[in-house]
Amino acid sequence: MELQLQIKMNPNLYLRDPDSTELGRNIIQHSIKLIHDIGFEDFTFKKLAIEVGSTEASIYRYFENKHRLLTYITTWFWTWLEYQLIFHTNNLKHPREKVDIVIKLLTFEVQDKFIVEHIDKSLLHGIVICEGDKAYLTKNVTEDNKSMLFKPYKDLCHRIAEIFLELNAEFGFPHSLASTLIETAHRQMYFKEHLPRLTDFGKSKKVKPLVEFLQHLVFKSLEN
Amino acid sequence: MELQLQIKMNPNLYLRDPDSTELGRNIIQHSIKLIHDIGFEDFTFKKLAIEVGSTEASIYRYFENKHRLLTYITTWFWTWLEYQLIFHTNNLKHPREKVDIVIKLLTFEVQDKFIVEHIDKSLLHGIVICEGDKAYLTKNVTEDNKSMLFKPYKDLCHRIAEIFLELNAEFGFPHSLASTLIETAHRQMYFKEHLPRLTDFGKSKKVKPLVEFLQHLVFKSLEN
DNA sequence: AATCTATAATAGTATTACTATCATTTTAAA
DNA sequence: TTTAAAATGATAGTAATACTATTATAGATT
Numbered sequence: 485m486e487l488q489l490q491i492k493m494n495p496n497l498y499l500r501d502p503d504s505t506e507l508g509r510n511i512i513q514h515s516i517k518l519i520h521d522i523g524f525e526d527f528t529f530k531k532l533a534i535e536v537g538s539t540e541a542s543i544y545r546y547f548e549n550k551h552r553l554l555t556y557i558t559t560w561f562w563t564w565l566e567y568q569l570i571f572h573t574n575n576l577k578h579p580r581e582k583v584d585i586v587i588k589l590l591t592f593e594v595q596d597k598f599i600v601e602h603i604d605k606s607l608l609h610g611i612v613i614c615e616g617d618k619a620y621l622t623k624n625v626t627e628d629n630k631s632m633l634f635k636p637y638k639d640l641c642h643r644i645a646e647i648f649l650e651l652n653a654e655f656g657f658p659h660s661l662a663s664t665l666i667e668t669a670h671r672q673m674y675f676k677e678h679l680p681r682l683t684d685f686g687k688s689k690k691v692k693p694l695v696e697f698l699q700h701l702v703f704k705s706l707e708n
Numbered sequence: 709m710e711l712q713l714q715i716k717m718n719p720n721l722y723l724r725d726p727d728s729t730e731l732g733r734n735i736i737q738h739s740i741k742l743i744h745d746i747g748f749e750d751f752t753f754k755k756l757a758i759e760v761g762s763t764e765a766s767i768y769r770y771f772e773n774k775h776r777l778l779t780y781i782t783t784w785f786w787t788w789l790e791y792q793l794i795f796h797t798n799n800l801k802h803p804r805e806k807v808d809i810v811i812k813l814l815t816f817e818v819q820d821k822f823i824v825e826h827i828d829k830s831l832l833h834g835i836v837i838c839e840g841d842k843a844y845l846t847k848n849v850t851e852d853n854k855s856m857l858f859k860p861y862k863d864l865c866h867r868i869a870e871i872f873l874e875l876n877a878e879f880g881f882p883h884s885l886a887s888t889l890i891e892t893a894h895r896q897m898y899f900k901e902h903l904p905r906l907t908d909f910g911k912s913k914k915v916k917p918l919v920e921f922l923q924h925l926v927f928k929s930l931e932n
Numbered sequence: 933a934a935t936c937t938a939t940a941a942t943a944g945t946a947t948t949a950c951t952a953t954c955a956t957t958t959t960a961a962a
Numbered sequence: 963t964t965t966a967a968a969a970t971g972a973t974a975g976t977a978a979t980a981c982t983a984t985t986a987t988a989g990a991t992t
Binding site for chain 2 (some may be wrong): 522618656660663668675679683684685704
Binding site (some may be wrong): 724729731762763765766918 | 969970971972973
């Protein structure tokens with residue numbers, strides 16, 4: 485069973501809603517592919533236009549600039565991840581199991597329950613790992629934050645924090661631990677692939693040691 | 709007592725050694741100020757040249773591009789931090805105390821024992837927090853890594869990992885925990901200032917709750 | 933049939949990220 | 963002390979980037 489999914493995004497993220505037109509969806513689809521392939525620094529609207537078979541000017545009607553587009557797709561990812569989290573933790577009794585789901589989601593080990601034709605979530609996950617932080621590591625953070633652009637990230641973080649509190653209601657750092665878990669999962673995956681000496685996982689494709697590390701980190705932290 | 713310090717940097721980081729000339733040191737000094745003020749994205753060699761009172765072309769004789777310069781200054785920071793770590797943990801009996809020093813160093817709570825006239829370490833610390841990750845989050849990671857550009861970061865990470873092993877020789881993830889500690893310290897400081905809902909620290913200037921969180925994270929992880 | 937909307941096609945500007953040349957100043961070697 | 967070498971400054975130039983603006987056309991809507 486898979487569910488058709490359409491995520492309503494914050495209008496401050498775009499000039500024209502890319503989900504409302506064929507061209508818009510093409511822009512999203514090809515930007516994910518292109519950013520994944522050449523990296524955000526080398527990515528330009530000109531190159532994207534060629535991939536999409538449209539023009540630079542047309543893309544500028546949808547997004548103010550490439551940074552906004554990056555924020556759009558990473559934010560979309562966080563929203564999708566929260567949906568997945570809600571779906572997969574539904575009916576679970578033990579908060580322990582819920583934490584396991586969170587970790588599996590962050591390491592992309594959970595089967596995707598939602599269909600979105602034009603978004604390749606695996607590529608998008610790769611982008612979030614390599615480029616995701618650049619969405620908020622700018623001089624515009626404060627302003628973007630006021631426009632609520634990071635709300636989905638915060639919502640996800642808050643939801644994870646609440647699971648932590650189910651496990652240990654006395655715990656003093658649920659949000660910090662949640663954001664640390666999210667960031668660490670991604671950063672350690674990046675290190676594993678590109679700078680393996682900063683980890684203890686080796687370079688093999690297996691995520692199991694990473695999952696164990698994250699479980700250890702979280703469960704130990706939450707102990708009384 | 710303070711020590712005069714000159715750090716020998718990996719020649720792959722520069723075209724001409726900026727530490728060997730007045731202009732070179734000026735470039736470093738003003739780039740730290742400028743990147744701190746306007747952010748790495750808006751930072752250009754043109755603007756830097758104006759600040760320095762020199763020309764774009766002259767700066768290009770020292771650094772291939774602005775990304776290399778960023779890698780240079782962040783790498784300098786890691787080297788300096790390792791020196792500080794060695795200095796401040798010297799003669800300490802308990803690995804527990806050493807871990808406390810590590811955390812205090814990462815949160816900039818330790819008195820600096822080294823003099824470098826042209827480098828403002830407080831500004832540099834700010835840059836490492838906001839922009840530091842951009843040094844390795846690029847499509848050039850692998851190549852840069854082969855040129856040993858990230859060795860100081862790895863050395864620091866390894867040294868911290870060894871302290872962890874002093875505390876618990878059986879611990880299976882010393883390097884991952886070390887890199888997680890470094891990254892988390894900086895990211896939580898960033899969140900604290902710009903996206904405080906992702907933390908439990910509030911927006912006050914105090915670093916104490918952060919220090920406690922990091923201590924909790926590390927010591928709990930290292931328990932048997 | 934008239935009109936509105938989205939897109940394509942094209943052009944244009946300021947800035948960025950360089951590279952190249954040559955004159956001049958500073959430094960180092962003979 | 964002269965001479966050569968190296969470093970810098972001044973200037974110019976190029977290709978690409980990051981946009982904005984204008985006009986024409988095709989398609990959908992009323």
